[in-house]
Amino acid sequence: MKILVVEDEKELALSVKDYLTNIQDMACDVAMNLEKATELTELFSYDCIVLDLGLPDGNGLDLIQKIKEKRPDIGIIIVSARDTIDNRIDGLNLGADDYLTKPFNLSELNARIFSVYRRIRFEGKTILRLGEMEINTMERSIKVNNEELELTKSEYNILEYFLTNQNKVLTKASIAEHILGEYSDLYVSYDFMYSHIKNLRKKLLDKGCPDYIKTVYGIGYKFVSE
Amino acid sequence: MNLLTKTSLLITTVALFILMIGGIIFFEITKELINKQVDRELISEMHSVIHSFGQLSSSTDTVYYDNVTIIPTTKQLAFNPVFKDTIRFNDFEGKFHSYRTLIIGYRWDNKNYIVEIYKSLLDATILIESVTLVWISLSFVLILAIFFLNKIIFKRTWKDFFDILQIAESYDIKKPEKKIILKDSEINEFTSLNQVLSRLLDRVETDYQNQKELTANTSHELQTPLAIIKSKAELLMQGTNLNTEQIHLISEILQTTDRLSKLNRSLLTISKIESNQFTETEVLDVAQIIKSHIQQFQEFIDERNHTIETAMDKTRIKINPLLLDLLLFNLLGNAIMHNYNNGGKIYVTCKNGLIKIANTGTEKALPEKKIFQRYFKHNSSPQSSGIGLSIVRKICDYYEIDIVYSFVNNLHTFILDISKLKEEG
Structure with a gap:
């Protein structure tokens, strides 16, 4: 690009x-x-x-x-x-x-x-693929091994953010800002994001994906695809 | 006490005092003049008595005439008239009266006499009484005249002053469109007052403007350096051979930069409100907006297991949509963040032109006067910038919304009176 x-x-x-x-x-x-x-x-x-x-x-x-x-x-x-x-x-x-x-x-x-x-x-009709994952950014839906995976709005947003920033360290603050916009200004703790990511990781693992989401201790997360 | 009452009171008091003193002096002088006149008359009478003394008194007994008493005496007295005020019984009126008496010793035909000549002071008393009465009524009329004259003169001469005062009272530095125009007065002092006032206001306005611009420009200019720091730190963080400690240091830099930029954004917002950059208005349903904000906050609410109860009527108000957003965002955000860490309660009502947002939290009332101040922080939340409520206050001031904080039934409660902005229909 x-x-x-x-x-x-x-x-x-x-x-x-x-x-x-x-x-x-x-x-x-x-x-x-x-x-x-x-x-x-x-x-x-x-x-x-x-x-x-x-x-x-x-x-x-x-x-x-x-x-x-x-x-x-x-x-x-x-x-x-x-x-x-x-x-x-x-x-x-x-x-x-x-x-x-x-x-x-x-x-x-x-x-x-x-x-x-x-x-x-692509008028938004893009399919992002990564291994067994297939993400339709238009419908905001995700399939793993051709099976539909139910994600909450926040979980989807986090996953999309991870996929566009693969193998990069992402701070909690930047993830929060991405999914919440100005509402992230009120953040006192990032506890709630921890639970979102925990759920997302669990859902992906349950569908048989490798453990992509790595915690960078004290900073944030890294989506490792290589 | 206003200026007119004060001057009227002063002038009337002084006039009353002067008239009283003048009255006493006038009274004394009149009395003195009357006495002198009476004394002269007594002396002339004395001469006529002495002139015809032979016919008047020939015996050794006391002789009484109408106004003259001749008393024979053995002592020889000086031929020297002595005046006295006495009270005698008046046979005609059957009353006691004051009299002026002349007493003189006289030697006639080798005999000594005391001659007393009386003169009634009744006429004089009547005269003095009438004069006093006239004096008092005149004084009264005079004081009344002074009082009204003062009022009229006061109104005429101080008119320009009151015009200036009225203009100055209606002045509001936050509304620069209401420019003050001071006319010249025919009274020099007021003209100089006007000039001084104009200079002062110009100065205040320039200072105010400068201060506002300083805040706005500073926060604006800070955005770019902050962006640079942030981007450099982010680049650094993506490096491959960093140890944990280095990553931590970078993370600290990023966090602090974030805090700084949040603070900066808030300052920018405040200075924008202050410089009237939010003039467009729309008619919006507050209840609807509150609902959408609560939806946006749902993540936070769920994460902390808060319960939120709402009771809202459709309330349409005319307001700038952005400012309404900011207002509700800060108030609701506060209610959610400054709450129990888990299982707090939030009550939101919007009824009869009142918005009420109440929440559980620290079991102690917050200092009412301080909470709206910039950078006020409650110790329980070191991460908050303490600027949210001062934004709320600014917006409320801007729309003249009354906002009250209270701590009732262990609930921190904010009540906003938005009835002034209400739109029918």
Whole structure:
């Protein structure tokens, strides 16, 4: 997958690039201003653009329309410190596919990129396969060895998050934020997530899956598929 | 006591005092003048008595005339008139009266006499009485006149002042659209008061604006560095050759960054409310919104085995949907988080324009005045930022919703009066 990161903050841009290229095996370019971003989008074909709105030479919102007019199949995820509702709505109205507020988790960004990619390229009708597992992201259903597996909403969300971030350490906080959004702000303990993951692991083991979910003590979890 | 009462009272008191003193002096002077007049008359009478003394007195007995008594005496007295105030019986009226008496020794035909001449002071007394009466009624009229005059003058001269006062009273720094316009007054002092006030308000407004912008800009600018820290720590965590201790350190960094960014987000929210960025309103059913929030919180509620009881009527209010969300999210979140660790109870009612959210928790009332303050923390939850309720307070202030905290029957209870926002239909 080829990603363009448009972000004027050098360190942040490099972190994202580093994470996406070295850890998620994607191809990633960085543009630190609007001009460079426009140039790059004309030269190369990207699958997804991660776009900061506040750029030194203009508003990122202008770029959205330009890109979407020519290439509606490019996913655009806005990343901004300005989480005013207006900006979010403007961005989404102009054709952006998702919105993330700074500061964000890299694993969350990764999950959003995948989700946007799937939605645009396959109209959401993707089947994720891993060994004996088959996940229909449209119906949000899972089959193990062709047998339907009943999961709660949270369990499904956790599993999907794991699958898009395989073999990566995921912190409890990032998992909580992924499944609960702003509600995770109220977290005092992550006990409840522990029980969700325990249940998920048990359900998968019962269906004959290997023990994918490893606990990284004190930090979170890792979905090991290799 | 207001300004008019105070001045009226002062002026009336002073006028009364002056009139009283003036009255006494006037009374004394009148009396003095009358006495002098009477004395002059007595002296002229004395001359006529002496002039015709031979015809008046020829015997050695005391002779009484109408107003004159001549008493023979052996002692020789000086021919020197002495005046005296006496009281004598008046035969005509059959009453005692005050009289002015002139006493003089006189030698006639080698005999000594005491001559006493009387003059009734009845007329004088009547005169003084009428003068006093006139004086008192005049004083009364005068005081009344002063009183009303003061009132009229007061209203005229202080009008601009009261205009200024009214404008200043209606001023609210949180509503910048109500700009204060102070007119110049024809009275210099009020014009300078206006100028001073305008300068002061400008200053306050600028400071307020700066302070608001500082909070907003700071929290906004903090987001990017926080994002960098977070992303770097996350990258570090994915490294393959880390030992447990290193992973722990990274995890600590991540957790603290999360806390910081939550705090920062809340500050940003507060500064947005303060700068009126939530002006659009919608008519929403509070009961419906509460229900959906409870659904969102179900995970937390189930995890802790809380029971939640609701009794809600459809209540449509006009409000910004985001602020309503924030308000209920924080209040319900509080009721769930600051509760027993297991098996707490939560009661939510929405009836007659009142939202009531009650929950079990620490068996001690929270300090009512402090809970809405920014960063107030109750010791039982070191992880909470202590900013949620101050957001609640800000929203309530914004919509002039009365919010009351109380601790009744071991329940921490928040009651919000939303009747002002109610929409019919």
